[in-house]
Ligand SMILES: Nc1ncnc2c1ncn2[C@@H]1O[C@H](COP(=O)(O)OP(=O)(O)O)[C@@H](O)[C@H]1O
């Protein structure tokens with residue numbers, strides 16, 4: 614047996630993500646065999662004392678057959694309906710497969726907001742922790758039936774990266790229908806599998822433009838984004854074929870290993886900096902720009918001269934200089950409407966004029982990322 618990848622072999626808490634393409638048979642329906650094989654491998658890890666969270670795609674794919682659809686639907690409403698039908702089928706298949714090993718599963722359906730808002734992600738974190746403490750296998754998917762185009766991840770790769778960070782996992786295993794990252798689409802002549810990705814530059818020249826399978830969504834693009842988010846947050850990533858799940862989790866030499874590049878716990882801010890859809894902005898006076906950039910302080914209402922856009926509390930906003938240059942991003946602590954009443958006021962004035970509820974920073978320091 615080839616050498617072990619220690620970082621994976623020693624991981625105590627692992628997030629395993631499996632894609633739609635690995636869960637469906639040639640007829641496009643959910644493959645109970647594939648579900649069974651995965652459950653067998655994960656149950657074996659559990660019996661070795663490791664904690665496993667499964668992030669599974671396949672709700673939409675599982676809904677295609679029962680709804681009599683010819684292929685994966687493209688429009689959002691049909692996808693929502695297919696996910697609603699398919700998610701039940703998916704979780705029933707996992708419940709039965711894990712029950713064979715005496716294990717209970719718990720369904721966790723998440724949206725982007727549950728993962729990135731400071732006020733929300735603690736909830737998801739506590740729920741996942743408690744499920745794991747109780748010996749239950751959390752089975753996570755995006756809440757596709759209610760997620761609208763604007764707020765959805767759409768693919769589960771990035772969701773899995775965020776789950777891995779929020780749950781403080783040590784490793785993330787991305788299972789797909791190809792046995793690793795190749796230097797070009799795997800069927801291109803001369804394309805070679807890459808064993809290790811040590812830094813983001815290692816993947817800079819790689820062709821990942823080919824879209825994925827008919828049932829999968831993101832292809833390699835979202836997998837690399839997920840790997841980059843996770844490794845930047847202290848989570849090692851293995852990208853491997855679903856057929857190699859046991860070897861991949863054990864840390865044997867399969868697939869592509871993405872080495873850790875950064876510290877734990879920064880994923881939601883990375884998301885904010887690079888991926889989040891911005892809902893509005895705060896124009897800052899010069900002192901506030903200096904405070905946010907230099908001292909990395911919370912954004913106080915006193916330093917805001919203008920509020921732009923229509924956003925709710927918790928939504929991503931940009932912090933701008935008077936000249937319109939973006940200096941930071943943050944999750945707004947208040948809605949645009951409230952912020953417009955608060956702007957320019959000191960904390961004491963806020964308390965006096967608007968009440969205690971408003972005597973807080975417009976953006977908490979933990980919710981800010983300087984660009
Ligand atoms: N450079 C590359 N290396 C490996 N696979 C690639 C590359 N570029 C594109 N792909 C494609 O990405 C696909 C996997 O993505 P996808 O179908 O979305 O999987 P999943 O359903 O598991 O999320 C592979 O089948 C492969 O054809």
Ligand SMILES: N[C@@H](CCC(=O)OP(=O)(O)O)C(=O)O
Nearest residue numbers: 632633670671672673829830
């Ligand atoms: N949440 C969706 C997953 C979307 C999707 O297809 O993702 P993937 O196969 O991982 O690229 C579902 O369950 O159908």
